[in-house]
Amino acid sequence: MACAAGARCVGHSGRKRRAAVERLRFQPGCREDGGSFLHRLSFVLEHRRVLSLCVPRLADGQCNRAAGAGRDGVRAHAIRLSKPHSTLALGDACARDRVGHCAARDVVAVAGSVTGAALGFIRVSDLLRGAVARRWMAPMKAIPVHAFNPSPLTGGGNTTWLLPGHVPTLIDAGTGEPQHLEALERALDGARLAQVLVTHSHIDHASGAPAIAERMPHVRFLKMPWPEHDASWHVRWEPLKDGESIAAGDSVLTAVHTPGHSPDHLCFWDADGRQLFCGDLAWKGSTVVIPPSHGGNVAEYLASLERVIQLAPAVMLPAHGDVIDRPIELLRQYVDHRRLRERQVIDALRSGISDPAQIVARIYPSLAAPLVPVARESIVAHLLKLEKDGVARRDGDVWGLV
Secondary structure (H helix, E strand, C coil): CCCCCCCCCCCCCCCCCCCCCCCEEEECCCCCCCCCCCEEECCCEECCEECCCCCCECECCCCCCCCCECCCCCCCCCCECCCCCCCCCCCCCCCECCCCCCCCCCCCCCCCCCCCECECCCCCCHHHHHHHHHHHCCCCCCEEEECCCCECCCECCCEEEEECCCECEEECCCCCCHHHHHHHHHHHCCCCCCEEECCCCCHHHHCCHHHHHHHCCCCEEEECCCHHHHCCCCCCEEECCCCCEEEEECEEEEEEECCCCCCCCEEEEECCCCEEEEECCCCCCCCCCCCHHHCCCHHHHHHHHHHHHHHCCCEEEECCCCCECCHHHHHHHHHHHHHHHHHHHHHHHHCCCCCHHHHHHHHCCCCCHHHHHHHHHHHHHHHHHHHHCCCEEEECCEEEEC
8 A cells, every 4th residue: 555655755864665554543624522532544534535644743742833843843733642552653763752641632632641653644545545545444233232121112122232343332331230231241352442322311221321331441431411310310411413424333422302202312423324223213124212201302303304315324223123224214104193193182182182191092092001101292292282282272281272
């Protein structure tokens, strides 16, 4: 790759060297979190292009401009490295004893110290870029890890998803069952779990975080904040926001905010593989509960369904049930189902039924007793939407049409 890229002299000595490119972790300068990173690759990308391996780039410290750079100079728009133990590309023998500190950003450096490291850049021709990307951006292969928490609400139990690779990542934390932790360790096969991405703060997705933290104290826990609920699970949560990129396995996931089932609900989008880790957005063979007592909102859920339809995933990997191999068809069925349920609620109100419990009995006449409270939550969620839309009104617990 170095020969094809036409690597030139490295350093001031004029000696020809082979271009050595090692794996490294990097993240955009816009990220302020010195404890995280975007991805690890075997060549250095910078602002939509790949640079030429010409001169090793060194830094005394992080900075926003080339001023303050080391002897060989640092580009003003270089890449911010984020881990003290990041491995840099060894471009020349004249490495500095210490590179980087955590005081600034947007320059080739790390939040900490790196011994004996100089950084070079390599330009890959247009003909090689596709092959290089395919070589180092491995397809994401998720391993299902059962959470061992069956119940009337969770069905056979949750599925958590392990993404092996350079950044071993678990999606959802389960409920802390010992069998889940043992299954997770078997799936890791000796690797060190790096992080847990939690889709939302409901008990079957987040309550296992403390058990994982106790067994694996080094693990990071990331989710979209929902402070009044996150505090129930005693770990240090790192915030995620909509559109944020997160290294996972050997690739990158993007956080997609999909509220409705809960206000903090995230899906995680693998754009390269066009697969979506969808949490409780969808459940093959079933519908999703929208619980207003736990942050559910029908209007937001419908908007989230439409957003994911626009993403056009090829497959969705849910927290409950089987893998969804025809996601667009299922999501459109969900939209139609919610519209049907709304019409049924309106018809019940028009017939004079004013109590949500009576509406449940009318719409779900043969529902199993353990699921009746869940159905009531769904009916109340639709009533609240109708109230916001100006269609329904309430007086205490008595509902009617406007």
